[in-house]
Amino acid sequence: MRSTSRARRALAAFAASALLLTGTLSAASAAHAAPAPAMITRMASLGDSITQAAMTCSSLTSCPANSWSTGTTTSVNSHLQRLRAAGSAGLVNVFNDAKSGVGSSALPAQAQMAAGQGAEYVTIEIGAIDACTRTVAQMTSVDAFRTNVQAALSTLAASPAAPEIFVASIPSLQRLYDINRSSLSARLAWSLLGTCQSMLANPSSSATADVQRRTLVQQRVTDFNKVLEAACAATAKCRFDGYAVANYAFAKSDISTRDYFHPSLSGQATLANITWAKTQWVS
Numbered sequence: 001m002r003s004t005s006r007a008r009r010a011l012a013a014f015a016a017s018a019l020l021l022t023g024t025l026s027a028a029s030a031a032h033a034a035p036a037p038a039m040i041t042r043m044a045s046l047g048d049s050i051t052q053a054a055m056t057c058s059s060l061t062s063c064p065a066n067s068w069s070t071g072t073t074t075s076v077n078s079h080l081q082r083l084r085a086a087g088s089a090g091l092v093n094v095f096n097d098a099k100s101g102v103g104s105s106a107l108p109a110q111a112q113m114a115a116g117q118g119a120e121y122v123t124i125e126i127g128a129i130d131a132c133t134r135t136v137a138q139m140t141s142v143d144a145f146r147t148n149v150q151a152a153l154s155t156l157a158a159s160p161a162a163p164e165i166f167v168a169s170i171p172s173l174q175r176l177y178d179i180n181r182s183s184l185s186a187r188l189a190w191s192l193l194g195t196c197q198s199m200l201a202n203p204s205s206s207a208t209a210d211v212q213r214r215t216l217v218q219q220r221v222t223d224f225n226k227v228l229e230a231a232c233a234a235t236a237k238c239r240f241d242g243y244a245v246a247n248y249a250f251a252k253s254d255i256s257t258r259d260y261f262h263p264s265l266s267g268q269a270t271l272a273n274i275t276w277a278k279t280q281w282v283s
């Protein structure tokens with residue numbers, strides 16, 4: 001009888017502890033949950049020419065209206081448009097702080113801009129330019145890339161607006177080369193524009209040195225993506241895309257035929273779609 005009573009008391013105590021723990025975990029989860037999209041009133045996008053939607057207009061310039069992040073072109077259905085569709089009617093302060101032709105060294109300053117703008121949601125797509133240099137030796141080192149990314153994320157995390165941050169991975173440069181290497185137009189554009197020569201120089205060559213060079217460039221992209229994942233994981237309210245962009249097997253139609261490097265208009269729509277699926281409000 002006494003043994004049974006002790007057992008019952010122990011079971012009751014365990015159940016109470018379990019309920020307390022469950023309540024604590026639920027409260028913690030709620031405290032760290034992303035705010036409803038309707039609460040977002042200020043948004044900023046950081047990065048390079050991809051986020052500026054370069055090569056999607058009639059001229060060889062940036063066209064931010066077509067951006068996967070803050071664009072307003074209906075067919076793209078950007079993060080901005082999806083947030084508004086989810087009820088964020090007050091999202092009227094929108095800033096595309098990305099800049100064409102820059103690498104991760106520009107990211108800390110962009111983060112400071114976003115913090116000063118009071119952005120409550122910030123997207124980041126950076127790293128392609130760090131690997132796309134004239135030679136392999138000129139690529140940004142992994143340590144330097146890490147320093148730049150961590151500095152930017154720290155600035156955003158310390159911002160009074162405490163923004164939700166979304167970090168997209170870097171697309172595969174090897175895939176970019178593979179799907180268009182047989183295209184005469186692509187090879188001509190890469191040569192004339194001097195595009196990403198670390199990967200795209202001598203595109204018709206299958207010489208060991210060229211194959212190894214391309215492998216080294218793609219490995220650097222892979223290393224950069226690991227840095228993005230780790231840095232985001234160490235930052236409050238930061239969501240990494242889980243390699244959604246890096247692993248996406250984009251098609252020729254996703255690439256602009258102006259330079260055979262940047263996303264096309266439909267490519268921007270693809271970016272918006274696969275990244276939105278990994279945001280704080282969906283996954």
